[in-house]
Amino acid sequence: MSRIAGRFQALAEQGRKALVTYVVAGDPTPEVTAELLHTLVANGADILELGVPFSDPMSEGPTIQLGHERALDSGMRLRGVLELVRQFRETDKDTPLLLMGYANPVEYMGYAAFADAASEAGVDALLTVDVPPEEVDQVNAQLKRVGMDNIFLIAPTTPDPRLPLIAGQASGFIYYVSLKGVTGAGHLDVDDVRRQVERIRAHTTLPVAVGFGIKDADSAEAVAKVADGVVVGSALVQRVADVLAQGESSEAAITAAGALVQEIRAGIDRTTS
Amino acid sequence: MTSEINPEQYASVPDAQGRFGDYGGKFVAETLMSALAELEALYRRLADDAEFQREFDEDMAHYVGRPSPLYEARRWSDQTGGARIFLKREDLNHTGAHKVNNTVGQALLAKHMGKKRVIAETGAGQHGVASATIAARLGLECHVFMGEEDVRRQALNVYRMKLLGAEVIPVTSGSRTLKDAMNEAMRDWVTNVDDTFYIIGTVAGPHPYPMLVRDFQCVIGREARAQSLAQTGKLPDALVACVGGGSNAIGLFHPFLPDESVAMYGVEAGGHGVETGQHAAPLTAGIPGVLHGNRTYLMQDEDGQIIHTHSVSAGLDYPGVGPEHSWLKDIGRVNYVAANDDEALAAFHKLTRIEGIMPALETAHALAYAEKLAAQMTPDQQIIVNLSGRGDKDILTVAEIDGIEL
Numbered sequence: 140m141s142r143i144a145g146r147f148q149a150l151a152e153q154g155r156k157a158l159v160t161y162v163v164a165g166d167p168t169p170e171v172t173a174e175l176l177h178t179l180v181a182n183g184a185d186i187l188e189l190g191v192p193f194s195d196p197m198s199e200g201p202t203i204q205l206g207h208e209r210a211l212d213s214g215m216r217l218r219g220v221l222e223l224v225r226q227f228r229e230t231d232k233d234t235p236l237l238l239m240g241y242a243n244p245v246e247y248m249g250y251a252a253f254a255d256a257a258s259e260a261g262v263d264a265l266l267t268v269d270v271p272p273e274e275v276d277q278v279n280a281q282l283k284r285v286g287m288d289n290i291f292l293i294a295p296t297t298p299d300p301r302l303p304l305i306a307g308q309a310s311g312f313i314y315y316v317s318l319k320g321v322t323g324a325g326h327l328d329v330d331d332v333r334r335q336v337e338r339i340r341a342h343t344t345l346p347v348a349v350g351f352g353i354k355d356a357d358s359a360e361a362v363a364k365v366a367d368g369v370v371v372g373s374a375l376v377q378r379v380a381d382v383l384a385q386g387e388s389s390e391a392a393i394t395a396a397g398a399l400v401q402e403i404r405a406g407i408d409r410t411t412s
Numbered sequence: 413m414t415s416e417i418n419p420e421q422y423a424s425v426p427d428a429q430g431r432f433g434d435y436g437g438k439f440v441a442e443t444l445m446s447a448l449a450e451l452e453a454l455y456r457r458l459a460d461d462a463e464f465q466r467e468f469d470e471d472m473a474h475y476v477g478r479p480s481p482l483y484e485a486r487r488w489s490d491q492t493g494g495a496r497i498f499l500k501r502e503d504l505n506h507t508g509a510h511k512v513n514n515t516v517g518q519a520l521l522a523k524h525m526g527k528k529r530v531i532a533e534t535g536a537g538q539h540g541v542a543s544a545t546i547a548a549r550l551g552l553e554c555h556v557f558m559g560e561e562d563v564r565r566q567a568l569n570v571y572r573m574k575l576l577g578a579e580v581i582p583v584t585s586g587s588r589t590l591k592d593a594m595n596e597a598m599r600d601w602v603t604n605v606d607d608t609f610y611i612i613g614t615v616a617g618p619h620p621y622p623m624l625v626r627d628f629q630c631v632i633g634r635e636a637r638a639q640s641l642a643q644t645g646k647l648p649d650a651l652v653a654c655v656g657g658g659s660n661a662i663g664l665f666h667p668f669l670p671d672e673s674v675a676m677y678g679v680e681a682g683g684h685g686v687e688t689g690q691h692a693a694p695l696t697a698g699i700p701g702v703l704h705g706n707r708t709y710l711m712q713d714e715d716g717q718i719i720h721t722h723s724v725s726a727g728l729d730y731p732g733v734g735p736e737h738s739w740l741k742d743i744g745r746v747n748y749v750a751a752n753d754d755e756a757l758a759a760f761h762k763l764t765r766i767e768g769i770m771p772a773l774e775t776a777h778a779l780a781y782a783e784k785l786a787a788q789m790t791p792d793q794q795i796i797v798n799l800s801g802r803g804d805k806d807i808l809t810v811a812e813i814d815g816i817e818l
Contacts, residue, residue, distance in 0.1 A: 194586065194718040195703060197598045198441045204585055216715035242439055242702040247716030269439045269702065273429060294443035296605060301445065319443055320603035 142235040142263045143288050143311040146185055147346040147367060154412040156363040157312075158183055158404055159348055161239065161372030162396075163190035163206035164223055165215025166379070171389045172215075175379070175396060176227050180234050182397040183404030188266070188370065191220050191240030198268045200323035202373040205380065217244040217253075221260040228261035237264035237290060237311070245278070254281035264288035264311045272301075272308045279308060292316050293339055295331070306343035312368065313339055318351045323373030327352040333365040356406025363407040371403055417743055419670035425736065430619020430706075433742060435735035438618040440598075440705045447605045452620040454525060459627065464520065471516045472631060475549070476506045480632075482639035482796070488766045488783075495649065495789035497782060499769070499799040500636045500664065509772065509801030510632060510660040511542040515611055517628030519546040522609035529553040529604065532611045533597040535562055535590035535656065536727030536774060537569025538801055539613030544578035554578040557596040559589040562726045569805050587720045590656075590730045594704050614657025615734030618705030622734050629663025636796055637667050644794060650675040650785060653798035654778040655695065655748065656728035658737045660800035665746060675747070678737060679781040681723035682750035692721035694733050695741050695748035708735040724753040724809070725773035727801075755780035757813065760803060772801035773809065 140148070150157050160179045164172050176187055190203065192210035199207065217240075224236060238257065245253050245267065257265070264287055270278060272291065282289050288311030293302070296319060306313070317332050336347050349362045350370030359369045378399050382392040425432045438448055458464040472478040480501045489497045502510035515532075522530055530552050534540030540556040547554035556573055560582045563570050573580050586592040594617075601610040615622045615629070640648050651668060653661035655678040668674045683691030691697065694709040701710040703718060711719050711731035723729040740746040751759075759779035764770045771779060775798070782797045789795070803810075811818050 195591065195595050197595045197704070198602065200599070208585075211717070216717065218715070243710070243712065243718070244716035246702050246707075247699075247712065247714075268441050269705070271438060271440065271442055271445050273445075274437050274439055292442040294441070294445075296443050296446045298446050305442075316441075316443060319605055321599045 141286065141288055141311060142233070143186065143237070146235050147312060150185060156366070156407050156410055157185040157346070157348060157368030158400070158407055159186040159188055159350070159368050159370040160184040160375055160400060161188040161190060161370060162375055163192060163203065163210045164220040165192055165210035165213045166206040166376065167209040167383060168213045169215055169219060169223060171393065172223055173226055175393050177231065178393050178397040179400055180231060182400040184400055186368070187234055187236040188239050189220060189224070189236060191217055191238050191244060193241040193244060196241065198321055200321040200373060202323045202377050206376045217248060221256050221262070224262050225260040235263045236261065237266055238262055239266040239268070242267050242270050250278045250281040254285045254287060258285035258287055262287065264290050266290035266314065268292065272304050275308055290314055295319055295335060299338070302339060302342040306345070309343070309345060312346040312348050313343060314370065315339060315347055315349045315366070316351050317349050320351070322351060327358055327362070329361045329365065332362060336366050356402045359403045360406040360409050363410040369407055375399060417745065422666070422669040425739065426619060426623050430623070432736045432739035435700070435708050435738040436619055436622055436706050438705060439702045439707065440618045441602060443602045444605060448618055448620065451521070454521060455620055455624050458521065458524065467520055468517055472513065476512050476516060477504065478631065479635045479639070480504050482636055482643060485767050488763065489786065491766065492783055492786045494786040494791070495793040495795045496791065497786050498640070498648070498794060498796045500632060500796055502632060502660065502798060502800050503769070503771065503802035507538070507542045507545050508804065509538040509542065510629060510663060510798070511539045511613060512545065513631055513663065514613065514625050514628045514659060515539070515542040515546045517624070518609070518611045519550055519552070522552065523550060525609060527607060527609040529608045530611050531555045531557065531597050531600050531608055532613060533557045533590065533593040534613060535593070535729060536725065536772070537562065537566040537573065537805060538727060540578070540580070541569050541572050541576070543611050544573040544576035547578060548576045555600065556580050557583050557593040557600070559583050559587070559593050561588040562590065565809055566726055566805060567808065589721070589726065591718065598704070614659040615662050615736060616657045616704055616706060616708065616732055622706065622736055625659055626662045626666060626736060629659050630666050632660065632663035632798065633665060633667035636664060640794070640796065647671055647674055648796045649673070649789065649793040650677065650795045652677045652679060652778045652782040652785065652795060654679050654728060654774050654800060655733060655737060656681065656692070656730050656774060658734040660798050662734060662736055664796070664798045669745060676745065677781060677785065678746050678748045679777045680748060680750045681725060681728035681777055682752040683722040685752050686750050690722040691750065692723040692729050692731065693750040694731060695737060696750045700738065703732050706735045708732050708738045709741070724756060725777070727772070727774040728777065749781055751777040751780040757810070759783065760810065764803070769799065770803035771799055772803050773806045775800045
């Protein structure tokens with residue numbers, strides 16, 4: 140069983156929901172990310188999602204775009220991201236970790252070379268925003284070869300006939316994008332999320348995590364009631380950026396991120412059955 | 413390699429997945445997949461619909477002013493001393509460039525889909541102006557995304573768009589040019605996909621855009637082919653067009669692809685020189701990858717990051733290229749070459765002074781290469797250059813380069 144499947148199963152047995160946290164690797168420096176990952180876990184993150192910086196992050200809102208720009212300025216590239224994961228795995232062998240990014244850096248490295256390097260570094264899964272199931276055959280073949288999961292997005296605009304197509308290619312969990320839009324946008328409609336998660340569950344037994352628009356303990360609690368996991372990204376990236384923009388130290392920023400995760404964890408755990 | 417291609421194959425691309433060989437496809441976020449499928453289904457239905465074609469043809473004739481002339485540039489040909497050079501005068505279209513052929517077509521699609529709002533990305537501003545124009549005529553709300561750097565160097569077009577009622581949104585991310593405008597337009601589309609039609613300005617982007625933009629632009633090549641036969645009794649020996657995203661080039665080339673005797677040259681922006689790395693010539697010096705919804709040749713570094721491009725012309729300042737061009741390069745049907753900033757500027761001045769036709773700086777790249785090509789050919793041979801746009805919008809840029817304050 141993959142680390143991701145194992146984590147969802149263990150949480151389900153405890154009647155708990157998963158907290159997935161997203162940060163951009165290298166934002167604002169590789170050193171901060173290296174420490175931040177452990178802090179996220181210590182404060183209640185179940186699954187780590189690490190953004191791979193890209194020059195053209197087309198699906199990101201302003202908050203995460205700036206994160207990508209800061210990370211690129213710090214010199215972070217796909218190879219550096221894998222090195223960060225390798226370091227992380229020296230002391231944490233249990234927390235599932237997935238990479239989220241865009242097709243081109245992976246395509247340039249080569250799918251086979253990426254799969255080998257990523258699995259060796261300790262990456263559990265890949266989520267490529269701009270690779271829908273229609274384009275995924277080559278990359279999926281390589282991920283399967285090394286036992287990595289491939290995480291797919293499902294959107295409010297995904298029509299029913301596409302659900303089996305996506306479910307058939309996905310493993311680990313399904314990431315439901317709760318809004319039409321870019322990351323960090325808009326307001327959450329929890330009733331709609333509930334209906335959508337039910338719609339997805341009719342086609343898959345994989346856990347369903349929900350992201351986009353979750354900012355705090357209350358929104359996390361609301362989503363955790365209807366899904367298997369909650370993804371927090373922009374709020375976290377913003378918190379770190381805000382503290383640093385005030386001239387505070389990176390330790391202070393990491394502590395602030397940890398506090399936000401703790402708060403969101405508490406919100407999610409109010410749903411523990 | 414050309415001999416392996418059956419001429420009928422040119423009409424059969426893209427395939428059902430939107431691929432031209434290994435290129436093209438639909439590399440977008442899941443949120444957009446159903447909108448693309450809807451657009452494709454509508455387009456496939458309307459492309460064969462006589463009434464839709466009649467609407468398009470009528471607009472081409474009475475709104476755009478087609479057919480555009482095929483003009484023989486005799487003085488320029490004489491001075492060059494080689495082949496006869498003909499100019500396909502897309503600069504005489506309403507709004508001053510070939511872009512309007514596509515925006516009229518896509519706006520008709522938007523109308524059939526009942527969309528009330530259109531968005532567009534623009535580099536030089538020609539596509540933005542053409543989008544704002546058709547939006548004004550159809551009463552659609554229009555938002556145009558334009559890199560901040562391009563807003564500065566194409567101030568006249570920015571004001572034209574505003575006069576036409578469009579809102580121009582300066583894009584401040586990344587290199588602040590065309591690629592970043594396209595990123596921002598994609599972000600808008602993903603957010604407002606229910607009521608918004610995205611008018612992509614070139615033969616790039618996710619399927620079905622490279623196909624439908626090509627089809628709308630093919631009016632250029634169909635006319636040029638018929639005009640060449642009518643005016644000279646034969647087909648041209650060579651075609652030359654500039655390539656940024658590649659819509660004017662594909663529009664001219666595509667109807668001639670099965671004509672094996674016709675050589676084709678796509679001219680990319682060589683910037684300060686391809687050898688300097690400061691250019692916008694992905695087919696000449698790039699590597700295939702995935703950007704803006706399709707797999708194609710890209711300017712990228714050894715980590716798969718898209719690198720900054722440079723060209724004196726905003727409309728060619730783009731790190732990718734339409735996927736059909738990537739395929740035509742690989743199979744050897746079209747030759748892709750580059751002209752530098754300096755060569756383009758010289759050609760801009762030359763055509764203006766010799767023929768009284770002021771070309772866009774984008775177009776001037778094609779002219780610069782055509783002159784070299786013509787000199788190596790004989791007077792019984794003929795070249796058609798796509799004069800894709802007029803140069804009024806570039807006057808301030810040229811004056812600045814020449815050190816003249818207006």
